Amino acid sequence: MAVKAHTSRRNTLYGLLFAFPWIIGFVAFTAYPILASLYYSFTEYVGIGTPKWVGSGNFNALFHDELFWTSLYNTVYYVGLAVPIGFVVGLALALLLNVDIKEIGLYRTFIYLPFVMPAVVVGFLWLWMLNPYYGLLNLFLGTVFHIQGPGWFSDPKWAKPAFVMLAQWGAGGSAVIFLSAIKDVPRELLESAEIDGAGWWTKFSKVILPMISPVILYHIITALFGGFQIFTTAYIATNGGPANSTLFYVLYLYRNAFQYSKMGYASAMAWILFIIVLIITLIIFRTSARWIFYRGG
Amino acid sequence: MFSKKLVIGFISVLLVLSSLTLAFGKTTVTFWSSHSGATDKASIQRIVDEFNKQNPDIEVKVTIVPGSETDVTKLLTAIAGGVAPDVYLVDRFTAAQRAVAGVLEPLNSLTTADEIAKLKKAYLPFAWDEASWDGKVWVLPFDTDTRALYYRRDHLREVGLSGPPKNIAELDTYVEKLTKKDASGRFLRIGFIPWLNQGWHYTWGWAFGGEFYDPKTKKLTITDPRIVQSFEWQKSYADKYGMATIQSFSSAFGSEVQDPFIMGMISMVVTGDWNLSGLDRFAPKMKWGVDYGVTYIPRPAELAKKPTTWAGGWSLGIPKGAKHAKEAFEFIKFACGPVGQKIYTVETLHLPTIAELLKDKDVRGERRHAFFVDLVKYAKNRPPLPVGALLWDELTTARDAVINGQKTPQKACEDVEKRVQPELDKLLK
């Protein structure tokens, strides 16, 4: 009994000790801004000076704000498409990049490349590549498939799908992580599966997938977080247009904070987003026990 | 071998001495400018150099900061953190908004009422109007610009038209004659697209004689029937020529060398005085008076006698909490005064906001530029409201909804009022 208590106390001590860097950082740099933003969400605040308490005023106003719902819809639409597609593309790329050929290093670099582009350049680049008239994509569609490509960023119906497409161009980032995880799968497991006569698909679904499931969880959660907070590319490429079809949540939030001087309103938006994503995350974690396999126990 | 202590001691003395000289020497005034373009940057630097020369105890230092007309993220964080610059380049129509947000120092607190009155007299009324809010003045106007209708004389000649359109009705018939399509129905050339370039909601609202705000009732008047009419007129182009076709045609419009006016994809366009230098740079072969001309923005026939335009432009302000506000004020008086403005407007071909400079020969320049200078007296300005940026974005949303057929002009205008008026009321209390 005493030994158990001693070990658990010792463990807690070590647990806190190792986590100390983050805890200090949290207290010093993160807790205050987060609590401050929570406070601001109940106030009318221009960003400097004294905030004015309005209780639930901002939240009420948001409920009736057409653009709030538009931006939420736009963001959910984007996340709903980009996250699943991104997962499949990232995983598929990782499998491809696992092939044992000499020049694989080169291919890995090529596919990872887009991920390294500064956002400022990416926005402009795609504006230009997706130009309906002279952009490369429509040119390609026209000459090879003889289809008249859509308006992409200048068509409200196609602007969001354009962003989903754009997101896949950066799939190299997740491919690298998946690749590391795949490489981590113990060779013995794969070899014994082969000996048992398993084909490629069985190896993939019964050995590789479970083994890398912790990393899949990471990918889904971070893709979700990232997707809900899409901002920079939209800010540069379309600034919310055309007709607010790419007015994503954080973009609208940013506008309220810095262009309309409504920091309190923006803070309220931030916390609503926080709660939404937190709920989704908790659901994913709760159900993750069923499909995540932590080899370590 | 020098002992470490000696070296450290020596360096410390040096540091102390140099900081002392800094303390007793010049006052440094930090100036944040977002004009990173080569000509603008060089011209502003020249103003700064001239001021520094004439004021040996002040040194103004320019830092180029990324920003834009409505995005002052960096400034806001700096003020909140108590590290604001002393001078900031403010887009003039946002001055009221920045004033209400407490971002600027009211200039009245830095000088006497007499001096303020004297300054007021020197500037054009609309510019001073934009710089004021709640009985105080918050920035000094710097430059301005005006808009007009550019037209391709060669295109007009080609279809047998002699002069530029004199009113909206004529404009509409001109566009019919000038628009060309190819065999498959795609546009080769559109005579005019109302919402292109500077054909903003404000432009046409004013051209049709409407007013956006009533300062007496402090109410937005977006539903002014003449403004609604201006939206209907813009919609008529979307209906007549097909929004989808126009959209894909205009998405092919580039900028600079690929500017549609230069490429001949449109025959007329509303844009500003800055386009003159753009044309010189990117279409040196196009000659004023031969290939293109400039005329007043078309208005409905009954209003056509009086030219219409509107003016934007910049200003210089002093952020709240600036450490050297007094010296900063000296600088902005100089930069926004006759000497500074003359340097800037002559070099960048912008327009001044100092009334007497409108007659200056060098500022007026050649005839095509003087045309824009003369337009200044007719210029309207965006209502100086603390919801300036929001109003602009809402008007743009409304315009887009109208031309895309998503809302009727009446409803779109009503929605703008519904969304912006409450914000305005809150800030007016």
Add this chain to the structure above:
Amino acid sequence: MNIRWFMSRVVSRLVLFLISIIFLVPFFWVFTTSIKDMSQVMAYPPIWWPNPPKWHNYIEAVNYIPFGQYTLNTLLICAGSIIGVLVSCPLVAYSISRIRWGGRNFLFLLILSTILIPFPVTMVPLFVVFAKLGWINTFIPLILPAFFGNAFFIFLLRQFFLTIPEELPDAARIDGASEFGIYSKIMLPLIKPILMVIALFQFLNAWNDFMGPLIYLQSEAKYTLSLGLQMYRSTNYVEWTLLMAAATIVVIPTIIAFYFTQNTIVESVTLTGLKG
């Protein structure tokens, strides 16, 4: 067997090749734009390779802004923050994954929830904190936070730690090893590849970070490359050719960094040290 092996090689090569083309075309475009003359940039039909190529754009681009200074600044911030995350993140991740203590799941959730708050609303209060400390216009706000962990990396490391069987550290504990000894001598070496991934990702974060430098740096001499790229845009036009040249230069170090580390990153590491 032979045919299958052959087919998988050929087919995968083909697919990789095609995908690479898709991924590379935009880069190619950035590059060719960088050697065009302004009049060719938006030409229709598009110009695939300008003739003659205007290599001089690169000289102009490098002179347009203090390229060398900005690069140095950026490298400094990158180096500092990479060291920071490599030191701090594994420590925290180990705590919440392989030390058995009651608060670890709560802490994990707390860490995760900090990334859920969009930056525009925490930006100003955080700035005020740094301002009160007098760290504005220094590189400190851009480097120091890395030493206190990064939620994404902590999360990633946690997941990787969880793939190491608990028997491993347990066995070491029974053998009397100190917790820190287990951490540094057993766990860290096992996740070396992922540490490289994190180093690379942090390099990218810091190299391309725009918002941070925007608000924390006030004198041009301290600007980073990402801020510098903004200078090619002015209110009325964009110096496309120069911007693309600058972008090409800016991207090269990241490409090199990746190419040379990707092999280490993905080389297989068997994590099971146990028999049977």
